[in-house]
Amino acid sequence: MDLSQLKGIISLMQKSDLTDLEIETQDLKLRLARPGNAKQTITAVPEIITQTQSVSERPPVAEKLPPEDGYIFKSPMVGTFYRKPSPDDAAFVSVGDQIKTGSILCIIEAMKVMNEIQSDQNGEVIEILVEDGVSVEYGQPLFKLRT
Numbered sequence: 227m228d229l230s231q232l233k234g235i236i237s238l239m240q241k242s243d244l245t246d247l248e249i250e251t252q253d254l255k256l257r258l259a260r261p262g263n264a265k266q267t268i269t270a271v272p273e274i275i276t277q278t279q280s281v282s283e284r285p286p287v288a289e290k291l292p293p294e295d296g297y298i299f300k301s302p303m304v305g306t307f308y309r310k311p312s313p314d315d316a317a318f319v320s321v322g323d324q325i326k327t328g329s330i331l332c333i334i335e336a337m338k339v340m341n342e343i344q345s346d347q348n349g350e351v352i353e354i355l356v357e358d359g360v361s362v363e364y365g366q367p368l369f370k371l372r373t
Contacts, residue, residue, distance in 0.1 A: 232256075235337070246364045248303040249336050296352055299369040301362045302343065305336035309358045317358075319369075323351045331369060334362065349373040 239247055239258050247258040301307070309317040309332055318330050325331070329345045353370035356362055 244304070246304060247336075248364055249339065250303060250341055251339050297347055297349060297371040297373045298355075298367045299331065299345065299347070299371060301334065301364060301366045301368050303334055303336055303341065304364050305334040305341070305362060307356045307358065307360055307362045307368065308333040308335065308340075309354070319351050319354075321351055321354060325349060325351060325371070343368075345371075347371055347373050 235247070235249075235256075236258065238244075245259065247256075249256040309319075311318070311333065318332055319325060325345050326348050327345055330342045331345050332343050334341050334343055349371035351369055352372045355367045355369060362368065
C-alpha cells in the first residue's frame with residue numbers, strides 16, 4: 227500500500243460515518259479509529275507508516291459468556307463476511323462442527339483483500355450469527371461456540 231492509497235482511505239473515512247476500520251494483509255496491518263471526539267488513530271505495521279495521534283482502548287475480540295450460553299467469537303475487522311472460500315465450495319464451518327484454535331471460520335473481505343479469520347478457541351460451533359455476504363462491523367458477534 228502506498229502513501230496515496232493510505233491518504234485515500236483516510237479521506238474516505240473522514241467523509242463517511244465510519245468510526246473504525248481495520249485492514250490486515252500478510253505484510254500490513256492498518257487500523258483507523260475515530261473514538262468519540264478524540265483525534266483519529268492511524269497505525270501501520272511493519273514500518274510502512276507509523277503515525278499515532280491518539281490511542282484508544284479496543285474492546286476484546288471475543289468474550290466469555292456463562293457456560294450455558296457459550297463463547298462468542300467477534301469480528302476482528304470491518305468488511306464483508308463470507309462462509310465459503312468461493313461460491314462453489316463448502317462452508318468453512320457449520321453448526322455442530324468441532325474446531326481447534328487456528329481453524330479457519332470464515333473470510334472477511336476488506337478493501338478487496340480476502341482475510342481468513344481463524345478461531346482463537348477450541349470448541350463446537352453451536353450457532354452462526356451472520357448471514358453469508360453481509361457487511362460486518364468490528365466487534366460484531368459472528369459465531370457462538372461451546373468450549
